[in-house]
Amino acid sequence: MLDPSQGLDAYADLRIREGRIAEIASHLTPEAGETVIDCANCWIAPGLVDLHVHLREPGQSYKETLQTGGEAAVAGGFTSICCMPNTEPPLDSPALVRELLQRAERESPCRVYVVAALTQGMHGEQLCDYEGLKRAGAVACSDDAFPIQSAAVMRRAMRACAAAGLPVLTHCEETSLTEGASMHEGEVSARLGLRGMPPSAEALQIARNALLALETGCRLHIQHLSTAIGLTLIRFFRQQGASITTEVTPHHLLLTHHTCEGFDTNAKMNPPLRTPADVDALSEGLIRGDIDCIATDHAPHARFEKEQPFGLAPFGIVGLETALGCVLKWNADRGEPLSPLELIAHLSTRPAQILGLPAGTLQQGAPADVVVIDPDARWQVNPEQFRSMGKNSPFVGWTLSGRVCHTFVNGVRVYSAD
Numbered sequence: 001m002l003d004p005s006q007g008l009d010a011y012a013d014l015r016i017r018e019g020r021i022a023e024i025a026s027h028l029t030p031e032a033g034e035t036v037i038d039c040a041n042c043w044i045a046p047g048l049v050d051l052h053v054h055l056r057e058p059g060q061s062y063k064e065t066l067q068t069g070g071e072a073a074v075a076g077g078f079t080s081i082c083c084m085p086n087t088e089p090p091l092d093s094p095a096l097v098r099e100l101l102q103r104a105e106r107e108s109p110c111r112v113y114v115v116a117a118l119t120q121g122m123h124g125e126q127l128c129d130y131e132g133l134k135r136a137g138a139v140a141c142s143d144d145a146f147p148i149q150s151a152a153v154m155r156r157a158m159r160a161c162a163a164a165g166l167p168v169l170t171h172c173e174e175t176s177l178t179e180g181a182s183m184h185e186g187e188v189s190a191r192l193g194l195r196g197m198p199p200s201a202e203a204l205q206i207a208r209n210a211l212l213a214l215e216t217g218c219r220l221h222i223q224h225l226s227t228a229i230g231l232t233l234i235r236f237f238r239q240q241g242a243s244i245t246t247e248v249t250p251h252h253l254l255l256t257h258h259t260c261e262g263f264d265t266n267a268k269m270n271p272p273l274r275t276p277a278d279v280d281a282l283s284e285g286l287i288r289g290d291i292d293c294i295a296t297d298h299a300p301h302a303r304f305e306k307e308q309p310f311g312l313a314p315f316g317i318v319g320l321e322t323a324l325g326c327v328l329k330w331n332a333d334r335g336e337p338l339s340p341l342e343l344i345a346h347l348s349t350r351p352a353q354i355l356g357l358p359a360g361t362l363q364q365g366a367p368a369d370v371v372v373i374d375p376d377a378r379w380q381v382n383p384e385q386f387r388s389m390g391k392n393s394p395f396v397g398w399t400l401s402g403r404v405c406h407t408f409v410n411g412v413r414v415y416s417a418d
Contacts, residue, residue, distance in 0.1 A: 004345035019411035047079025047369035052295035059088025070108030072388035092117035094136035142169035158218035172205035210237035228281030250326035300390020325400030377403035
């Protein structure tokens with residue numbers, strides 16, 4: 001039994017009753033009519049929580065739907081996911097947020113939370129109705145996929161979000177340095193003849209947004225951190241008193257820009273895969289606790305979109321169904337610096353705390369969102385077996401350890417590996 005919210009790491013039994021955690025004890029006797037699930041040699045943990053998922057609805061259901069994205073989530077052990085606003089149309093109004101939440105309740109097997117747009121139409125110009133978005137159910141606002149370039153607009157947005165009590169999730173990219181680029185700027189991009197994105201493109205906006213967070217009092221969350229210099233900046237601005245959290249993806253922990261050498265478009269993402277030195281710095285940051293959580297940036301695309309020349313293909317990969325196995329591989333490759341309890345904290349309890357979600361805990365009375373994991377089960381990544389409509393994974397053919405056996409949402413078993 002692993003529950004970071006209680007510091008619980010012990011062999012125990014768990015009872016679920018009426019959709020909630022009823023009891024945890026060293027030994028529970030089954031009562032009449034109860035279903036008993038044997039979880040020997042497994043981890044029982046709070047359902048995983050992903051702060052960064054692209055569900056593609058409304059408007060792009062040929063890539064993913066609320067149902068298929070939700071099915072991919074629970075197959076990966078995620079019981080709560082936060083969907084990004086770069087849909088068609090963008091999630092920039094209370095009506096769109098409300099409608100999506102109502103649909104998700106009907107169509108998705110996992111809990112879906114909405115991260116609304118930071119500006120109208122995600123054009124980076126006019127602010128949204130943040131109070132209205134919050135009342136409609138939005139848990140945060142973001143410029144993900146369309147990073148706001150105007151410091152004046154970002155400053156106004158942060159100030160207004162702080163007043164409304166909404167965290168701001170930012171994709172940090174100075175686009176004047178990345179226009180037309182498709183991977184990290186360095187020796188590999190030069191050899192391949194591709195325009196690259198320099199680390200400074202990320203660092204400049206991390207520094208700008210952190211300064212504005214200091215000035216406005218906004219709660220700032222840096223999405224998909226990819227550079228060593230970016231992490232250094234986050235450490236510095238925290239020391240100055242800025243309220244900053246950050247996430248890292250499994251692919252930025254495991255892969256480098258050398259993965260792009262075969263022109264495989266499944267290695268094309270934004271921010272791009274960086275250098276081995278960046279991977280080492282991000283790994284150290286996660287181990288030390290400077291990086292708060294792990295998120296997938298699940299970004300499904302249709303086959304025909306990825307089956308283009310590298311420079312023309314869209315950015316992004318799917319990650320919900322491979323995240324757990326990839327994180328366990330990363331930890332094993334690094335000599336297991338993080339305990340199972342610490343891994344679950346990064347994948348469940350901590351992301352829930354960042355946005356104040358009712359998740360990431362097995363405390364008595366909490367909603368029974370639970371995942372059962374066999375940490376030793378080995379399996380091979382085959383995108384044709386994904387529940388997601390997206391098959392765009394850079395981990396095809398990898399053998400990973402760690403399989404989700406069962407996933408429960410509100411006490412209902414919504415996924416079973418058998």
